[in-house]
Amino acid sequence: VSARATPAPETVAGRRQDSATRIRVAVIGASGYAGGELVRLLAGHPFVEIVGLVGRERDHVPLGDVHPHLDSTGLDIDSATPAADAYFLALPHGASSARVAQLADGGRLIVDLGPDFRLRDEADYPRWYGFTHPAPDLLAGAVYGLPELHRAELAALVDAPVRIVGAPGCYPTATLLALAPLAWAGLIGDLVVDAKSGVSGAGREAKADLMFDEVNESVRAYGLGGHRHVAEIEQELAACGRAAGLPGAANPGVRRVDFVPHLIPMDRGILATCHVRPSRAVDQAELDALYAAAYAGEPFVTVVSDGPGPATKHVRGSNHARVRVLHDERTERIVAIGVIDNLVKGAAGQAIQAFNLAAGLPETAGLEQLAVVP
Ligand SMILES: NC(=O)c1ccc[n+]([C@@H]2O[C@H](COP(=O)([O-])OP(=O)(O)OC[C@H]3O[C@@H](n4cnc5c(N)ncnc54)[C@H](OP(=O)(O)O)[C@@H]3O)[C@@H](O)[C@H]2O)c1
Numbered sequence: 001v002s003a004r005a006t007p008a009p010e011t012v013a014g015r016r017q018d019s020a021t022r023i024r025v026a027v028i029g030a031s032g033y034a035g036g037e038l039v040r041l042l043a044g045h046p047f048v049e050i051v052g053l054v055g056r057e058r059d060h061v062p063l064g065d066v067h068p069h070l071d072s073t074g075l076d077i078d079s080a081t082p083a084a085d086a087y088f089l090a091l092p093h094g095a096s097s098a099r100v101a102q103l104a105d106g107g108r109l110i111v112d113l114g115p116d117f118r119l120r121d122e123a124d125y126p127r128w129y130g131f132t133h134p135a136p137d138l139l140a141g142a143v144y145g146l147p148e149l150h151r152a153e154l155a156a157l158v159d160a161p162v163r164i165v166g167a168p169g170c171y172p173t174a175t176l177l178a179l180a181p182l183a184w185a186g187l188i189g190d191l192v193v194d195a196k197s198g199v200s201g202a203g204r205e206a207k208a209d210l211m212f213d214e215v216n217e218s219v220r221a222y223g224l225g226g227h228r229h230v231a232e233i234e235q236e237l238a239a240c241g242r243a244a245g246l247p248g249a250a251n252p253g254v255r256r257v258d259f260v261p262h263l264i265p266m267d268r269g270i271l272a273t274c275h276v277r278p279s280r281a282v283d284q285a286e287l288d289a290l291y292a293a294a295y296a297g298e299p300f301v302t303v304v305s306d307g308p309g310p311a312t313k314h315v316r317g318s319n320h321a322r323v324r325v326l327h328d329e330r331t332e333r334i335v336a337i338g339v340i341d342n343l344v345k346g347a348a349g350q351a352i353q354a355f356n357l358a359a360g361l362p363e364t365a366g367l368e369q370l371a372v373v374p
Contacts, residue, residue, distance in 0.1 A: 026052040029090035037348035045366030052082030094131040117142040117166030145354035157358035170346030174272035178338030181294035183240035186250035189279035193259040195272040269312025276334040310339040317372035319349030
């Protein structure tokens with residue numbers, strides 16, 4: 001189905017590559033928003049060949065019928081899953097876990113954009129997602145695909161017998177990038193996350209409460225009492241403390257995170273404002289030093305320290321995140337803000353960044369687009 005005629009890799013499939021070979025990738029769930037964004041980015045990726053797009057009950061359906069902006073790729077959507085070296089799955093929760101065991105066979109690389117491989121504890125699936133995980137034995141070896149937190153584990157998948165990435169959720173990405181330097185320093189005494197998302201974060205499926213006249217000129221809180229993304233935010237902030245060698249009692253605020261998401265009348269973008277009661281006295285200079293050190297050299301995270309606050313418009317269409325941290329001397333709280341494009345750094349772009357690491361490719365390959373403004 002690919003518009004390109006390129007040689008398939010002749011060595012171990014999907015492992016270390018050079019520019020002479022392309023990794024054969026397929027996208028499962030190509031008709032959705034995250035799937036479409038994967039195709040948009042993978043179509044320009046220098047080291048991959050798209051060998052198949054998979055959708056339910058669709059055969060030889062031109063991609064342009066479903067995503068007109070991708071018409072020029074010349075690709076089709078089919079119901080059969082093609083042979084490939086790597087599979088990106090962009091399906092609702094519970095839909096990918098049953099098929100991944102088979103797809104991952106033989107060391108094929110799996111990048112799941114849903115939550116089915118994000119959580120390490122199988123008990124979290126019935127609790128937060130309402131289903132029993134069908135392949136719990138695969139959870140321990142799966143890697144949470146946030147490169148800024150798990151770069152070494154993602155790179156180690158190059159030589160692993162089973163290679164599964166659970167790509168992070170969109171809210172957790174913005175939240176974790178805003179907070180990780182504080183968690184590594186054991187500074188999170190108490191935590192409230194107030195987050196906003198554009199409507200594409202809810203996917204493309206038609207829903208009455210996402211109609212234009214329900215969303216437009218309105219802001220709505222939802223997920224009250226415990227949004228699903230709390231599970232991975234708590235899991236990953238706790239893991240930051242462990243990775244920094246801190247005792248289990250460090251960062252008490254990450255055990256019971258208060259997280260309230262809001263729906264905003266815009267297409268794309270997430271802004272997470274995190275209110276932290278620090279576990280000890282800090283000042284702005286210490287915070288600036290922590291964030292500068294944490295994100296020095298990160299290709300996709302920019303720490304902003306002055307000018308207008310981080311805005312979703314500054315990252316729209318790109319794989320970049322922008323982070324700002326402020327110490328409020330009056331309230332003695334820390335405010336940490338993260339912005340991303342939910343469909344790029346929050347979904348398809350981040351999945352490709354993790355894929356690049358797990359395939360032994362340059363981390364930024366295919367992801368060098370700058371933001372679109374206005
Ligand atoms: N949207 C975001 O900002 C975002 C960010 C991070 C992660 N994610 C995650 O990425 C995944 C996809 O999200 P999305 O926003 O792209 O959703 P979406 O626009 O609703 O697309 C869902 C895709 O899954 C297919 N599908 C639905 N039910 C299925 C089933 N039972 N079996 C097989 N295929 C099925 C749909 O096919 P049809 O066209 O046939 O319905 C469509 O291709 C979700 O797990 C989501 O949580 C999304």
